[in-house]
Amino acid sequence: MLPSSLISVDQEYKKYTDSVASWLASTAKRCGYPADLLTPVNSQPKADEKPKAKARKRGKRKGKVPAPAARETGEKHIIAINDFIPLAEFIFSTKKPLILVPDSFSKTIDRVIAVRSSFGTQLSEHGMETAPDSDLKHFYFVGILEKVREVLRPRMSTKTMPTSSDSPEMMTTRFSGLQVYEPSQEFLDAPNIERPEKSTEDMVTYEAELQNRFEDAIMAFAMMLDDLDKIRSRIKWIWSNYRDGFSELATAAVATNTALDLARNLMEDVLPIFKDHGGALDVCKKLFFMIAHEREGCSLDETLAWFNGATQHDFYEIADETYLNAGRLIESFAKVLSPQNIPIYKEGMLGVYDPESNRDVKTGHEKFTEDNIILTEFFPEAVALARLVPDYPVEDEFIRGIKELDQTQEVSFPLVFATQAVLDIHHILRSRAKGVVSALIQEVSAIGNMIDGHFKYHQNLESPDWPESNENMLRRFRESITWFTRDPVYVAKKKFSRKSDIGEPREKYRLLGYSPILAGLALYHFRAGMFELGIAISNAWGSITYTAHLYNAVQQERLLKDLWVDMEVVLTNLGDSTFFVGRRPRNTSEYLKRFSLQMGTSASVVTNSRPRAPNRIQRLQDVSSRAGPRWIKGAAPVSSLFMEIYLRKGGQVDWTPEHVDNIISRSQNEVESTKEDGTLILAQIDDPERLKQKRRAHQETAKKRRRNISDGGRLSPSELVKSLALSMQAEALEFTFPYMDLHRWCWGILRIVKTHCDAVLRTSFGPTYLENESQLPFVVGYIFRLADGANVRKDVTALRMAAEVIADMIAVGTGEFLVGMMEKTSGFGIDFQEEE
Incomplete structure (x- = not known):
């Protein structure tokens, strides 16, 4: 079944038909129509049966008959097509109260009749009756609806006569050549047609009987x-x-x-x-x-x-x-x-x-x-x-x-x-x-090499936040890459051919060559695994986050001439809020406070401005807050929705109305311009206020165009897929970036920074300011404490030394190594320009 947040032409047509049945049944019931005269659900007439003459006389009964006791909320009743005319006649005959037919009912029944008539006419013209006595040639259901409209016409407003666009003649023209219901977007949006509502006191849900003649099929x-x-x-x-x-x-x-x-x-x-x-x-x-x-x-x-x-x-x-x-x-x-x-x-x-x-x-x-x-x-x-x-x-x-x-x-x-x-x-x-195949295998192999590099780099490096179970999970993921690149389908076919005495397959990756969809899903699978593991490793060591703080500080102090392109790409993609509590810090006091909040260290302890002796200074690693560090999370929100399906082979995405709305509104990108060939150019919205404005505008547009998803409006599947494709494409760089490699680069930089600044830091904070390498990110906090003069004499020497390390790395071209690697392995051409 199509999720409730999405809609199809057939579903919308059924909603119109059910609305007709619902209004007839609930209105007649309010007027005293005997419920026992409705055709029971379990004894509905067969599709090829015609209404009996007796049934047509039911509506002639005068006077109110007490309705049965109210049913429980949520009960469903199927209204047989044979009951439509008796219900209409009963409503018309009721004088107290006198029922006036709402405009919404008139327009809805006109639309249903127009759609049904156009199909029936063409079927009859092409001789598609299934039997000589088929109801098809009598347009059975259309006749029922037209009779209902005829009965209730005196109770209808004169302004609800069919418009030129809704007339059967116009609708038939629209169906010319059986180009199936071209104005289907009218069905999906229906801006000028409000479907009739059943009586508010009636808790029963009514639906029209399912028709199963060939015309209906x-x-x-x-x-x-x-x-x-x-x-x-x-x-x-x-x-x-x-x-x-x-x-x-x-x-x-x-x-x-x-x-x-x-x-x-x-x-x-x-x-x-x-x-x-x-x-x-x-x-x-x-x-x-x-x-x-x-x-x-x-x-x-x-x-x-x-x-x-x-x-x-x-x-x-x-x-x-x-x-x-x-x-x-x-x-x-x-x-x-x-x-x-x-x-x-x-x-x-x-x-x-x-x-x-x-x-x-x-x-x-x-x-x-x-x-x-x-x-x-x-x-x-x-x-x-x-x-x-x-x-x-x-x-x-x-x-x-x-x-x-x-x-x-x-x-x-x-x-x-x-x-x-x-x-x-x-x-x-x-x-x-x-x-497609060569591009896939090249990138998947590069992911495998990245993991191999991690194992080599971390031979003697341990972190309490990265247990052995995580390392084993990474090993299994690496093994799956080896298995995949050998082409398991090719291997299985070779084994089968030997047992069956048939010729061996000659070509590897043949399946993927014929299925770009499967190849792309496999690429997503390995990217998603690498994305998840790369972020987890970066969080376990804190490498990227705290090096980003150091990089921002030396930039703000104008100690760098050039950009660290790889870090800038990550900061731009993931957003400042991922790395900094609030805006980017701009002075020595903010560097320390924002670092402390990000690290989960009590800011009140480290920002005491009174100098202390080195042996009395509290170490950063000893004053952590209960909240703990703030890690990278929520990255690539749209792309991450499919991890359960394509990474862990779990269930499907639950397309709830809120979920669909989030697909559109959570995308932090906008259409910047549209080329003549239909190409959409996306630009990321970095300004939080501008992003809020964009989302508010989206919500207003959604309310006008599709009545706001969260309030019951729905999208067509095609519209959802378009939004999904644009959002995922905008997140592709963020989702594919080699965070595991950047983690190693950042950790290496922290090592060099610690070596260069060690003498200065020991003098101010004592020889035990760091006890083991897993505490290496705290070196950034100590540099900030010195620069701000928190608990110690103010000294920017260490900050300048750290800037020299980053500047040297950028000067030799290492600062954009990962961007270059992505262009070779994944085809991402990144043109990074500094704003003026």
């Missing part, structure tokens, strides 16, 4: 396609941005798989309707035949001939719009899928896929052949993963669908949609698709 399918088309367009937008260098792989993959997951949830609400009509693929085929007939004037035989290779007509684009191409291919693979063996593809069996060729000039048959080759080569790899490598680190919606297919032998429509997404991505990337 084809209409539901068409509405579902409208939602899916918007999600599909968003996926294409994501990968076009990736192809053109405006997005990175992990962001594109997570946003895409989120879109596919939302699409699957959306479909789950609709798919049961298709069961009595052969399933979603059968309904898909019928819709395809209808559109082919309308656009091309072709007969059923001609369209069937195209399926078998006839070239007289070209229906590829229509089959693409209805997802029939992907459905046919997956269906054909499913028919030959053996439960014992992994499918084997012989190279060139169907031809050779040439990604360098121009797809735009190909015929429909040539395009279909190309799709067939891509999927036929990819399908065996996906089955091998599903069957042979259960502990693969990530799973996308296509692999999930393949696993379900393997278990049920049924092709699900979510798998069809995921298959189409795979094809679309290949159509967009073309020859760039296989370049």
Whole structure:
């Protein structure tokens, strides 16, 4: 089921239909309508039954009949379609009180009638009746609704006559060519249509009876396609941005798989309707035949001939719009899928896929052949993963669908949609698709090397905040990198081939080459693990945080000529509030106070200005506050949402209304400008006040455009995915930065600073001011105490010595080493400019 915070066209249509039923039932009940005359839930008429004449006379009964006792809050009652007219007649016949129909009801029923009529008209024109006596040709439900409107018309306001934009004629025009309900955003926003509310004293929830005739199935399918088309367009937008260098792989993959997951949830609400009509693929085929007939004037035989290779007509684009191409291919693979063996593809069996060729000039048959080759080569790899490598680190919606297919032998429509997404991505990337693998393996290998460097550096370094269990976790993560880079699918296929006496696989990483989504999710997996461990290590030693305090102090004192680019990137990405309590300190007194608060040291102790003898000075490590140190936390809030899924293989993201709103409003970035090609340029908002203003503006806009998510308004899945992609892309540098390496650089700097300043610090604070290397960050606090003259004679010598160490590091180019490394391994080109 689609999360409550999101909305689809089908859901919104159902809300309108339920609103009609709810107002009729609750209003009639308030007027004394006997509840026992409502069709019981467990004895609803079948979909092909017509209303009995007796039922039409129910509303003639005059006088009030006491309603049954109030039901408990939350009870649900299904209002049978057969009851709509009797309820309307009873409401009309009631004189005390005289019921005036609200404008919201009039507009809602007009809209439902318009939508239903447009579908029914086209179905009738194309001869899609399922039986000679089908209710379809009588527009059964439309007739019921029109009769209800006719009965209640005298009680309606004259100003609620259908507008030109809502008239059946206009709606039919909008459905021309079965371009499914183009104004669906009107359904989602509905700025001028307020749905009618049931009586406030009625605690029962009313819903309209589910209709399951073919007309209802084809209409539901068409509405579902409208939602899916918007999600599909968003996926294409994501990968076009990736192809053109405006997005990175992990962001594109997570946003895409989120879109596919939302699409699957959306479909789950609709798919049961298709069961009595052969399933979603059968309904898909019928819709395809209808559109082919309308656009091309072709007969059923001609369209069937195209399926078998006839070239007289070209229906590829229509089959693409209805997802029939992907459905046919997956269906054909499913028919030959053996439960014992992994499918084997012989190279060139169907031809050779040439990604360098121009797809735009190909015929429909040539395009279909190309799709067939891509999927036929990819399908065996996906089955091998599903069957042979259960502990693969990530799973996308296509692999999930393949696993379900393997278990049920049924092709699900979510798998069809995921298959189409795979094809679309290949159509967009073309020859760039296989370049994804080299970029992935290069970055994952670099992460492994980073961990190796950590082990070597920390051979003799221990911290009470980094227990052996954490070190073991890091070792396991390193082992998983080694396992992954050897290609576990390739290894498993080799073992299987030896047992089955079939040819060994010839190419490593073949699976990832055919699935940029899976490759991107794997990249996210290892980035997320490194991000989490890098932040944890930095917090355990305090290396980055307290070196940042030292760097800020020497900058404020104008003791540096150049920027430490690596540190500036981290300060900019994570924000000043991560490192400093309040604003950045600007003088010696603030350096010490803010350091003390960040370190968790009692500021009242260290800021006593009366000098003391060295042997009587309290050590910083002995006066910690109960609150403890303030660590780096809350970094990359949007990107971190997916750690449970793609790092720990846990559950799905819970898309609550508040959660969706946070995805948008918590992003600390804004659209700075929009290029003509649609490229969005993001700029980070560093000013807290400006950020607050941006969020307030977002909230106001949200209230006007979608009634504010937290107050019940909802987003379409496509809109959420767009916001997610932009937010993750804006966080990509923050999420990918090598914090573990920066920790080592910072720790090395602190070591050198301690060595250079040791004589001065010993003179002022005694020989035991530090007892072991794990206390090294406290050297920054002692330097600040000297510079401020807290408990000691004021002396800035140590601060100047520390500045010389940082300046020397910057001078030899080490200050931007990590930024350069990121550009080589991850492709992040960072242009860092100092503000004037």
